[in-house]
Amino acid sequence: MILKGNFIWAPALDQLEVREHAWLVTEGEKIIGLYDQLPPEYAGQSVTDWGEAIIIPGFNDMHIHAPQFPNRGIGYDVRLLEWLETYTFPLEARYRDIEFAEQVWKRFLNRLWATGTLRFSAFATIHKDAAWRLMELTEQAGLRGLVGKVNMDRNAPDNLREETEQSLADTEELICRSREELKHVGLILTPRFVPSTTAKLMDGLGQLGEKYDVPVQSHLSENPSEVQWVKELHPDIPTYTQVYEAFGLLRQDKTIMAHGIYLSDGEKEILREKGVLLAHCPFSNSNVSSGVMPLRRDLEEGLRCCVASDVAGGHTAAMNRSVAAAAALSKLNWLNHPEERHLKVTESFHLATRASGAFFGQVGCFEPGFDFDALVVMPDRLDDLLERTPVERLEQFLYDGDDRHIAARYCGGALVEQPFTL
Numbered sequence: 001m002i003l004k005g006n007f008i009w010a011p012a013l014d015q016l017e018v019r020e021h022a023w024l025v026t027e028g029e030k031i032i033g034l035y036d037q038l039p040p041e042y043a044g045q046s047v048t049d050w051g052e053a054i055i056i057p058g059f060n061d062m063h064i065h066a067p068q069f070p071n072r073g074i075g076y077d078v079r080l081l082e083w084l085e086t087y088t089f090p091l092e093a094r095y096r097d098i099e100f101a102e103q104v105w106k107r108f109l110n111r112l113w114a115t116g117t118l119r120f121s122a123f124a125t126i127h128k129d130a131a132w133r134l135m136e137l138t139e140q141a142g143l144r145g146l147v148g149k150v151n152m153d154r155n156a157p158d159n160l161r162e163e164t165e166q167s168l169a170d171t172e173e174l175i176c177r178s179r180e181e182l183k184h185v186g187l188i189l190t191p192r193f194v195p196s197t198t199a200k201l202m203d204g205l206g207q208l209g210e211k212y213d214v215p216v217q218s219h220l221s222e223n224p225s226e227v228q229w230v231k232e233l234h235p236d237i238p239t240y241t242q243v244y245e246a247f248g249l250l251r252q253d254k255t256i257m258a259h260g261i262y263l264s265d266g267e268k269e270i271l272r273e274k275g276v277l278l279a280h281c282p283f284s285n286s287n288v289s290s291g292v293m294p295l296r297r298d299l300e301e302g303l304r305c306c307v308a309s310d311v312a313g314g315h316t317a318a319m320n321r322s323v324a325a326a327a328a329l330s331k332l333n334w335l336n337h338p339e340e341r342h343l344k345v346t347e348s349f350h351l352a353t354r355a356s357g358a359f360f361g362q363v364g365c366f367e368p369g370f371d372f373d374a375l376v377v378m379p380d381r382l383d384d385l386l387e388r389t390p391v392e393r394l395e396q397f398l399y400d401g402d403d404r405h406i407a408a409r410y411c412g413g414a415l416v417e418q419p420f421t422l
């Protein structure tokens with residue numbers, strides 16, 4: 001495949017690459033090269049010319065709750081723990097019904113596709129069948145990623161509380177089945193968070209992680225009441241982070257922890273050593289009044305961080321908007337902490353493309369050997385009276401763009417059409 005256009009990507013936090021009117025050549029899933037002049041050996045082959053469009057890497061959303069998709073924007077006048085009980089758990093209980101689950105999954109995947117999220121790591125619910133259906137539909141959609149059957153055997157409503165052994169058996173079954181039947185979607189171990197998983201369940205999940213070498217995702221230090229609750233549940237373990245560590249759930253370079261707002265220096269040391277990816281979710285942090293993650297400081301201290309939507313704590317799956325919000329929240333944090341710099345929107349863009357893509361391997365750059373994941377973003381017709389550079393057009397898309405600006409999506413080297421008609 002040969003594409004022509006204006007390519008922009010952010011290989012590092014402080015680095016933005018721009019190649020205008022360039023030719024990109026792919027073979028299978030991979031990028032072969034990006035050229036200012038088309039090499040002679042490709043002469044005569046068909047070229048897709050995207051004209052003045054900018055072409056950027058697809059977004060990777062490393063923290064999103066698929067079953068909460070219908071709750072976007074609802075009930076944010078209470079804080080986390082009350083919000084979970086009032087809004088989240090009653091909805092999640094409905095996914096026992098596989099028909100309902102399928103209807104939501106299709107809408108969810110259509111929306112991710114529309115807004116340019118091509119890879120993700122999602123929470124499903126405790127229900128094995130619903131989680132499996134989400135995995136199958138994701139693969140069918142031509143998108144890629146990880147899906148977690150949620151594990152929850154304490155501090156949950158009766159209809160969402162599992163038997164420990166059954167929770168482990170269902171999880172193991174999905175690990176094996178996805179490895180046999182799917183190519184681009186895998187299982188990620190998903191204890192909801194420490195308060196809802198017993199020591200026995202966390203220990204069992206840690207052992208499954210070792211046995212099958214699968215990744216882990218969960219929540220960490222999102223809200224002060226939650227942090228206090230974890231202390232009460234595990235008085236013998238000094239910190240929240242060390243609870244996960246004690247049960248083998250901080251798997252080296254294979255763990256995503258959402259939020260991490262209230263971390264001690266000792267916890268950060270552990271997270272850095274284990275290569276844990278912290279998913280910063282700016283909309284969720286503000287919607288349910290959790291706090292402001294000191295993102296710039298964390299990055300300077302060498303923590304791995306990315307930007308994620310956390311639907312439905314976040315009210316939108318559109319990652320461009322989370323990218324802009326991460327920069328905005330960082331500026332508010334900077335006003336209170338002038339000694340820290342704020343994050344630029346192009347740095348936030350790196351966190352939602354390359355920094356997150358690294359969890360899947362060579363994803364998020366337009367360089368030889370990388371998987372070709374891309375969004376073709378058309379110029380904004382409301383703003384066509386002035387000349388804009390490609391970088392200015394990127395910035396404007398991140399702040400005020402939407403799915404109508406995205407003319408095409410490529411994932412793993414293939415054009416992906418809208419997955420489902422409803």
Ligand SMILES: [Zn+2]
Nearest residue numbers: 219258310313
């Ligand atoms: Zn979450």
